[in-house]
Amino acid sequence: MARPREFDEAAVLDAAIDRFWLRGYEATSVRDLADEMQIAGASLYNAFGDKRGLYAKALNRYLDQTFRERIRRIEPTMPPREAIEAFLKEIIKRSLSDKQRRGCMLVNSAIESAPFDPGFLSIVAVFLDEVEAFFLRCVTRGQKDGVVTRAHSASDLAKSLLGILLGIRVLARVRPERALLEGLLRPVLGLLDDTTSPR
Amino acid sequence: MARPREFDEAAVLDAAIDRFWLRGYEATSVRDLADEMQIAGASLYNAFGDKRGLYAKALNRYLDQTFRERIRRIEPTMPPREAIEAFLKEIIKRSLSDKQRRGCMLVNSAIESAPFDPGFLSIVAVFLDEVEAFFLRCVTRGQKDGVVTRAHSASDLAKSLLGILLGIRVLARVRPERALLEGLLRPVLGLLDDTTSPR
DNA sequence: GCTAATTTGGAGCGACCGCTCTATAATATG
DNA sequence: CATATTATAGAGCGGTCGCTCCAAATTAGC
Numbered sequence: 063m064a065r066p067r068e069f070d071e072a073a074v075l076d077a078a079i080d081r082f083w084l085r086g087y088e089a090t091s092v093r094d095l096a097d098e099m100q101i102a103g104a105s106l107y108n109a110f111g112d113k114r115g116l117y118a119k120a121l122n123r124y125l126d127q128t129f130r131e132r133i134r135r136i137e138p139t140m141p142p143r144e145a146i147e148a149f150l151k152e153i154i155k156r157s158l159s160d161k162q163r164r165g166c167m168l169v170n171s172a173i174e175s176a177p178f179d180p181g182f183l184s185i186v187a188v189f190l191d192e193v194e195a196f197f198l199r200c201v202t203r204g205q206k207d208g209v210v211t212r213a214h215s216a217s218d219l220a221k222s223l224l225g226i227l228l229g230i231r232v233l234a235r236v237r238p239e240r241a242l243l244e245g246l247l248r249p250v251l252g253l254l255d256d257t258t259s260p261r
Numbered sequence: 262m263a264r265p266r267e268f269d270e271a272a273v274l275d276a277a278i279d280r281f282w283l284r285g286y287e288a289t290s291v292r293d294l295a296d297e298m299q300i301a302g303a304s305l306y307n308a309f310g311d312k313r314g315l316y317a318k319a320l321n322r323y324l325d326q327t328f329r330e331r332i333r334r335i336e337p338t339m340p341p342r343e344a345i346e347a348f349l350k351e352i353i354k355r356s357l358s359d360k361q362r363r364g365c366m367l368v369n370s371a372i373e374s375a376p377f378d379p380g381f382l383s384i385v386a387v388f389l390d391e392v393e394a395f396f397l398r399c400v401t402r403g404q405k406d407g408v409v410t411r412a413h414s415a416s417d418l419a420k421s422l423l424g425i426l427l428g429i430r431v432l433a434r435v436r437p438e439r440a441l442l443e444g445l446l447r448p449v450l451g452l453l454d455d456t457t458s459p460r
Numbered sequence: 461g462c463t464a465a466t467t468t469g470g471a472g473c474g475a476c477c478g479c480t481c482t483a484t485a486a487t488a489t490g
Numbered sequence: 491c492a493t494a495t496t497a498t499a500g501a502g503c504g505g506t507c508g509c510t511c512c513a514a515a516t517t518a519g520c
Contacts, residue, residue, distance in 0.1 A: 064496035065486040086373055088287035092478060102499050103479080109497090113478065163376050172435045173372040174285055177362050186435055214448040221445040225428030232427040236371045236385055246420035249413040253452045263466035264516040291508060301469045302509080308467090312508065461520100468515070477506065485498070490491100 071109065074099040078120040083167040087117055087175040118181055124167045125189050133196050142204035146197065146223065147251055153227065154243045157234030165235030169228055190224065197223040201254075210254050219254070226250050270308065273298040277319040282366040286316055286374040317380055323366045324388050332395050341403035345396065345422065346450055352426065353442045356433030364434030368427055389423065396422040400453075409453050418453070425449050 077099040081090045092113055096103045110116040132152060136145050157165075164170075168189060176183040198220035204210030210219070230243055276298040280289045291312055295302045309315040331351060335344050356364075363369075367388060375382040396419035403409030409418070429442055 064488070064494080065498080066488095067497070068486095085377070086287070088285070089377075091476075093476085102497095104481090104500080105498060107479065165372065165376075169431055170372050172431055173364065173369050177364075177434055178284070178288075183435065190432075190436060214451060215444075218444040218447045221441055222425070222448040225425050225432065225445045225449075226421070227428070228431040229424030229426070229428035232368055232371055232431060233389075233424065235376055236382065237389060242420055245414075245417040246424045248417045249421040249452055250424075252413060253448055263464080263518070264468080265518095266467070267516095290506075292506085301467095303470085303511085304468060306509065463520080464518090466515100466517080469513095471511090473508105473510075475507080477504105480503075481501085483499095483501105485496100487496080488494090490493080 067109070069099075069101050069105070072123075074101060074109075075120055075123050078116055079124050079167065082117055082120050083124065083164045083170065084162055086170055087113075114179065114181065117175065118185060121167060121171055121182070121185055125185075129168065129189070129193065133192075137196065137200070141209070142200040142202075142207065143209045143254060146200045146204075146254065149196075150223075150227065150230070150247055150250075153230060154247060157230065157238050157243060158240055160234060160238060163235055163238060166231035169231040170235075172228075193227065194220050194224045204254070222253070223250070266308070268298070268300050268304070271322075273300055273308075274319055274322050277315055278323050278366065281316055281319050282323065282363045282369065283361055285369055286312075313378065313380065316374065317384060320366060320370055320381070320384055324384075328367065328388070328392065332391075336395065336399070340408065341399040341401075341406065342408045342453060345399045345403075345453065348395075349422075349426065349429070349446055349449075352429060353446060356429065356437050356442060357439055359433060359437060362434055362437060365430035368430040369434075371427075392426065393419050393423045403453070421452070422449070 078095055081095055081098050085094075092103060092106065095113075095116065096106050099106065101109075106116065110119060132149060136148050136152075140148060153166075168186065171182060172186045172190075176186045198216055201210055201216040201219045201223070205212055205216055210216075214222075226246070230246065233242060233246075277294055280293055280297050284293075291302060291305065294312075294315065295305050298305065300308075305315065309318060331348060335347050335351075339347060352365075367385065370381060371385045371389075375385045397415055400409055400415040400418045400422070404411055404415055409415075413421075425445070429445065432441060432445070
């Protein structure tokens with residue numbers, strides 16, 4: 063019994079993601095956002111509460127549409143060692159084709175906006191746990207299958223992979239160079255190989 | 262033939278570093294800075310030009326006082342393999358004792374302020390090259406001495422170490438946990454070991 | 461001690477910030 | 491159709507932003 067929304071929430075959220083991803087939280091004004099989302103300021107506040115609420119929704123949607131989608135797509139269809147490699151190589155590919163140098167909204171949030179907002183921090187920390195858990199599942203399965211080294215614990219290897227992932231995404235924003243990112247990855251993938259078995 | 266400065270430039274720059282390091286570029290106002298530096302706004306503009314000029318000077322001083330100091334201190338006095346380990350472990354130690362979760366001003370700058378300011382970008386990119394070059398010198402010497410693996414090129418290994426360094430510093434801002442950072446490091450240090458020699 | 465040069469503190473500029481208010485438009489229900 | 495309810499557009503709120511101006515203060519050279 064009321065006037066319906068004139069905009070598609072997913073579509074305007076995508077527009078908000080675009081701005082926040084590129085410029086970060088502080089450097090993006092609500093007017094920038096409203097323009098990009100093609101809605102009036104009042105509609106933005108009516109639908110999302112405030113700027114922080116919009117950012118939280120945008121970040122969650124970003125994580126769903128990029129990282130979680132990638133994990134859902136790769137993990138069930140590939141052997142564990144290949145899944146890790148495909149995951150990281152896909153991120154490098156995205157980094158190299160990112161003409162705007164947006165980097166990774168997760169890392170950008172972790173650095174810029176999470177440290178001073180408990181809500182943002184929670185979103186980021188929980189998701190980092192998810193990624194670590196994904197790597198841990200892959201490494202554990204790989205060790206069981208004998209395709210991943212047992213020279214280190216699965217837990218340590220998963221943490222290293224998480225670290226490398228974040229490092230790649232930092233470099234993507236400043237030095238998105240193929241030689242750098244692909245060179246960086248080679249020793250890490252070699253690290254997974256079981257050195258006690260013949261190559 | 263003029264009135265002299267009443268403040269010590271290094272001291273007020275340290276105060277500026279404190280604010281920028283903690284809150285980033287956008288979220289720090291010139292009034293915040295002037296308060297922390299204990300000088301008037303006009304003095305700040307007189308001495309540093311504008312906010313961007315102050316940030317550039319503060320970032321350069323940060324890099325000199327932390328990273329470059331660390332390289333100068335460690336590299337000449339340690340064998341290459343130990344130098345790499347000491348460098349990374351020192352950064353983890355600093356990350357774990359960082360109660361304010363400031364993380365790393367280099368990484369914070371790379372993510373937040375460098376992408377849209379050519380001056381900042383240049384400072385960050387040049388310094389990342391310096392760190393990569395430091396790792397490359399260590400790895401090359403280590404390979405020559407037979408204490409670092411030849412399974413990968415020195416160039417690739419140096420890039421991986423750079424990536425891990427950046428990853429550690431991202432995590433330092435969001436999840437500064439000992440088990441995470443130290444666990445992350447173990448496989449990376451193992452990666453340097455020459456797997457063809459006995460352990 | 462006078463002049464030229466620079467720094468200092470404080471007031472204040474115009475612009476923009478996040479956000480809200482008001483009036484109007486559009487819908488579901490009775 | 492009348493009413494209740496929500497969404498919309500736009501004006502505009504108080505506050506803060508980066509920055510500048512100005513008068514007073516402090517120095518070195520003559």
